[in-house]
Amino acid sequence: MIIDKNKIVTSNFDIPADRIDLGIGQPSTSLLPLAALAQAAEHCFSQDNLYILAYGAEQGNWYFHNALAGFLSEQYKLSVDPDHLFTTTGISQGIDFICSLFTQPGDTVFVENPTYSLALGILADHRLNVVGLPMDEDGLIIGALEEELAHQKPVFVYTVPTFHNPTGCNLSATRREKLVELSREHNFLVLADEVYHLLAYTAAPPSPMAKYTDAATVLSLGSFSKILAPGLRLGWIQTHPDLMKRLTTNGVIYSGGGLNPFTSAIAQSAIELGLQAKQLVHLKEVYLQRKNALNTSLKSNLPDSVSFVEPDGGFFTWLQLPQQVDTEKLLSEAHKHDVSFAPGSLFSPQRDLKNYLRLSFAYYEEAELEEGAKRLAAVIIRNLV
Ligand SMILES: Cc1ncc(COP(=O)(O)O)c(C=O)c1O
Numbered sequence: 610m611i612i613d614k615n616k617i618v619t620s621n622f623d624i625p626a627d628r629i630d631l632g633i634g635q636p637s638t639s640l641l642p643l644a645a646l647a648q649a650a651e652h653c654f655s656q657d658n659l660y661i662l663a664y665g666a667e668q669g670n671w672y673f674h675n676a677l678a679g680f681l682s683e684q685y686k687l688s689v690d691p692d693h694l695f696t697t698t699g700i701s702q703g704i705d706f707i708c709s710l711f712t713q714p715g716d717t718v719f720v721e722n723p724t725y726s727l728a729l730g731i732l733a734d735h736r737l738n739v740v741g742l743p744m745d746e747d748g749l750i751i752g753a754l755e756e757e758l759a760h761q762k763p764v765f766v767y768t769v770p771t772f773h774n775p776t777g778c779n780l781s782a783t784r785r786e787k788l789v790e791l792s793r794e795h796n797f798l799v800l801a802d803e804v805y806h807l808l809a810y811t812a813a814p815p816s817p818m819a820k821y822t823d824a825a826t827v828l829s830l831g832s833f834s835k836i837l838a839p840g841l842r843l844g845w846i847q848t849h850p851d852l853m854k855r856l857t858t859n860g861v862i863y864s865g866g867g868l869n870p871f872t873s874a875i876a877q878s879a880i881e882l883g884l885q886a887k888q889l890v891h892l893k894e895v896y897l898q899r900k901n902a903l904n905t906s907l908k909s910n911l912p913d914s915v916s917f918v919e920p921d922g923g924f925f926t927w928l929q930l931p932q933q934v935d936t937e938k939l940l941s942e943a944h945k946h947d948v949s950f951a952p953g954s955l956f957s958p959q960r961d962l963k964n965y966l967r968l969s970f971a972y973y974e975e976a977e978l979e980e981g982a983k984r985l986a987a988v989i990i991r992n993l994v
Pocket residue numbers: 634698699700701702725769774802804831832833834839843844
């Protein structure tokens with residue numbers, strides 16, 4: 610077999626050449642900072658520090674955490690304590706790890722409906738009973754959470770509070786506070802997946818859930834996947850020392866040591882050299898242009914019966930179609946016209962939301978996004994008559 614070294618081999622990329630797949634929720638390869646990481650690696654290797662190749666400290670490398678805490682404090686405009694950070698191999702692994710440590714098969718967890726579709730797969734691996742709670746433009750509806758809490762207690766509530774996947778909306782500051790208050794009152798954990806928090810383009814979101822980690826119920830999960838490169842498989846959990854104890858005392862950490870000491874040392878250099886901050890500025894400029902291109906084209910091509918809220922950050926625009934449209938069925942029609950999207954039911958634990966769909970503006974450049982939106986609008990219009 611001849612391997613094309615420039616072709617990414619993952620199932621996500623098996624798309625016909627003419628199709629514009631607005632369902633792809635990842636950065637385009639042109640945005641992956643190879644030169645910056647080569648510079649960071651060179652800096653890292655020149656330190657002559659053999660510990661980066663040894664088993665890592667349980668919580669992660671303190672020097673990495675110190676650099677990361679400095680970066681996050683600046684970005685969040687909050688003081689982040691390096692001792693409250695735990696290194697993960699990304700948010701996906703972080704969610705899986707928390708499920709392993711804090712849940713038993715059959716336990717109940719609450720998620721937003723809709724939620725990040727691939728988190729549902731992780732929760733299913735742990736055989737959890739997943740209950741979806743409704744959202745509006747201000748995120749998870751707290752009244753609905755309170756109603757559900759009167760019936761059953763979850764081990765945790767999983768939320769994507771900022772530039773939510775798939776809706777793009779933010780959990781309001783008041784609701785964040787109320788969620789934390791309820792977690793203390795009812796003794797459940799809050800798993801805040803803050804993967805898009807630093808990707809704000811047109812308006813700043815409320816403070817991250819990391820702000821509330823003085824409560825021993827909150828775990829704020831962050832990742833380098835969307836701000837540097839997903840291939841690094843590097844992320845962090847920011848949490849209270851009481852929860853940190855559980856993250857660092859378990860079979861996986863005892864056997865393998867702290868996670869990812871090698872990659873985290875390179876990321877430390879990327880932060881210390883200012884490369885991470887520079888890359889973030891660059892990404893925000895590019896994604897702002899892409900967001901504008903997609904959303905402007907949607908506005909001028911979609912019929913009035915399709916609604917959406919233009920997001921202020923993140924990767925996604927979420928469309929609501931008239932009730933009778935089933936976007937799973939619309940997908941095969943869209944494929945015939947060389948465009949694709951992620952149907953709404955994928956994001957729902959109860960597989961409703963059939964008249965919704967998610968588009969991403971992260972992967973394609975402006976001209977393709979505009980063309981993709983035109984093709985999609987034409988397919989939708991044909992299916993409305
Ligand atoms: C909400 C959300 N969480 C987590 C991830 C994956 O994060 P990681 O690459 O750090 O595992 C994604 C990627 O699309 C995402 O959208």
